[in-house]
Amino acid sequence: MSDPADLTVAAAGAALRAGELSAVDLLGAVERRAGVTEAHLHAYLSLDREGSRRSAETADTELASGRDRGPLHGIPMALKDNMCTRGVETTCASRILAGYVPPYDATVVRRLRAAGAVIVGKTNLDEFAMGSSTENSAYGATRNPWSTDRVPGGSSGGSAAVVSAGSAFAALGSDTGGSIRQPASLSGVVGVKPTYGLVSRYGLVAFASSLDQIGPLARTVGDAATVLAAVAGHDPLDATSYRSEVPPFTAALDGGVTGVRIGVVAELLGDAIAEPVRAALRSTVAALEEAGAHVVEVSLPSFDYALSAYYLIAPAEASANLARFDGVRYGLRIAGATTEEMMARTRAEGFGPEVTRRILLGTYALSAGYYDAFYGQAQRVRTLVRCDFAAAYEKVDVLVSPTSPTTAFAVGEKSADPVAMYYSDVCTIPSNLSGDPALSLPVGLDGAGLPIGFQVMAPALGEAVMFRVAAAVEQLVAFTDRPALATSEVVLP
């Protein structure tokens, strides 16, 4: 048998139930893997060795006694370090939260624990989830397992990298403008941003509340659906959480695409998209058509303004969400002669440059006299994006596009040019503005051997058709490559 760390969630679960492996074995496998890869990747900010060991042992005892909590029982998973874990440091990769230990678990954490998952550790991110490369971490950048001189994408780059490298079977990330899908694309894994409101945000440290959504990263479409099913559903602690029953989406994965109407987004086919990415899109779409789907090109003109609107709305909300980090009650405090000076110095020293930039941008966009021209106008664009999506879904069942305009870029390549970095999210942002679900899965490698992602978008609560199309693509393209670093053997630098 190959290294258990490379198994899918489904296969690991089957091995557990067949008695071939224990949860402690699975945990040992990912810890051995992390022991090799972390020196190259720096994807974990912290490993909860004691807690995960206890959970794995409990899972083994329960499974042995016939208490089966379902498909995640005994499965080692990772959490992006912006989700609160009771008693375990939660930093958001920011200096301002260094040493901060939450007194409560996020709803997703409670649900994963209830499902019997073993939480291995907390993964690196761009500070407060602001970035597209996981370079904006106060604790150092994360590298791409496919090529360690490349970024893994961001902001959930740590979660994408551990799933890609095999130091976790699956992970949770958060997606505000593409922060699950873009790193999934750059790191060659599956990443899902669910419908806004499907997964509780309670305990997710907020970046932009009207856009943030937690979702899974996994190595297969089926595994991603399994993880999503475990954390989705109404939460009375989140007023924006969906109250109705979640439509089932794990059952019909192998339903195929015969008769499914697929729209290719015209605005995301242009020169700004790298040629290998466009080529992969074309061949994937051709395969879908071959398999019986009806493919048409669809225009969503407002997509051209979505990026600009996003970079007003998200910073505006962030400017308020991050106001609570003031040194008064928790986290970093830099002393000052007055309360105002203490707050100002704490924030100046506690936040990194990208977070500071966005707080300033958002504060400005909401200022008296500028509100309507910036924030108000951005909200109108957001309405247009929703209308464009609604019109498109009159004609098609799903929309497809590249996930990212490029494959993984070099570490440092875009650090000095924020706008070039922001452009990484051009394909993913519209789904955050509309609140609709979207997914990225790997469909091939470019000439440099770097993975290329393919995005499937669906209308609100349309997870079932989104997963069905993605599962069909997964079968059609049969992408089975693994990064060179996915090994537990010692790799020479």
Next chain:
Amino acid sequence: MTARRDVGDFEAVIGIETHVELQTASKMFCGCPVSFGAEPNTTCCPTCLGLPGALPVPNEQAIEGILRIGAALGCELVPYSEFHRKNYFYPDLPKNYQISQYDLPLCVAGRIEVDVDGETAVVGITRVHMEEDTGKSLHVGEGGRIADADHTLLDFNRSGVPLVEIVSEPDLRTPEQARAYGAELQRIVRALGVSDAKLEEGSMRFDANVSVRRSGTATLGTRSEVKNVNSLRSLQRAVAYEIERQVRLIESGGAVVLETRHWNEDTGVTTAMRSKEESQDYRYFQEPDLVPIEVDDAWRARVAASLPELPATTRARYRALGVDARTASTLGDDPALVALMDDAVAAGADPRLCAIWLTGEVVAYLRREDVALDATPLQGAHLVELASMVGAGDLSATAAKEVLAGVMSGEGGPRGVAEQRDLIQISDAAVIEAAVDAVLADNEDAVAKLRAGDPKPLGFLVGQVMRATGGKADPKLVSTLITARTAG
């Protein structure tokens, strides 16, 4: 104090912002209990402490409470309302933004009437909106203000308590009207049972916006906002002080500055806190963690049906029953008195007599004994019995008060108490006549004076008869008998 105040040829324009803490079971956006006086920082959770990742969920009981306030103030309950974030940094504001409402408040365009010395003024209610309270700062060290404190202690028990803000139109013209407006709001809120509205505990707070202008001019003067007004009396005093300050300032060639001023209860003056010029830009925007509140006709009807009788209606009803304005107003202030009054009147008691007893002896007893009305055995039926005893001449007005106190202290029903205390009046005319004749016979000088047309000895003679009967004769009857016997 009179409603007209001599401020030369100036007229004052006053608007009042009122904050009312709702006494809901839990806070506005979390499940923590609302409690006054708990140990510091014992009734808080991740949400009301503003911990990273915590989210607000609106309290339906609080929304119900504000809608009832809005309906009682004659407001329109708007069909679509939103929460906004009001952004400013302050240590006792844990998120450094307050969840409040901005351009889409729950209730708009109401009005109430206030009376001062029989003159009625209509006061417009601009809006009533929902927000959350802040924590409390205790500045330790010199002066008790943040600027000169050694350190500051923070208590987040109050953080997140549901707070209703009621904004009036600038329709008030005198300090007396300002006070009457505050008192009327307090009565309404208490009648609704949504808050105890205690000014001294801060569950009701006023900010007064005051400006002056030359009488007859239509444009508004520059206003100041007076804060820290902790009683109805200080609301009136603070407004009066501010009017005089502004008039004096203008008359001496100065100009009023747009600013926030602090009322000092001890010195009786207002002092500048901060200039509104440097006031903050609150950068309001829609609260993305909450969804809009939609109030439909069915909800509006439910709210309307849930309203109790409002104080103004109660007062009008009692006045129609012959109760004087002041007594009607005092009665109307206390829902417990209103319940007892209505109970007694419905059972046939004389309304005027009941009103006098309730606002006189009953209130005095409660204050003296420091008990609540419902902790005494007093019932409407007792008042009916008492009134009928007085009507039948069995009990004097003075004795009735004593009997009332006896009933309230649990000695029994009115007749029992009156008998036990030996207070039943002599209603047998023959007994009284005999006593009158004996007294007249013993006081020939006084009788002679009376016959000569000098009325002075009448009181003396009545007193002698009362003494002879142990105070149990009806003094009116005695007086009539003496007059009749000494006539002509």
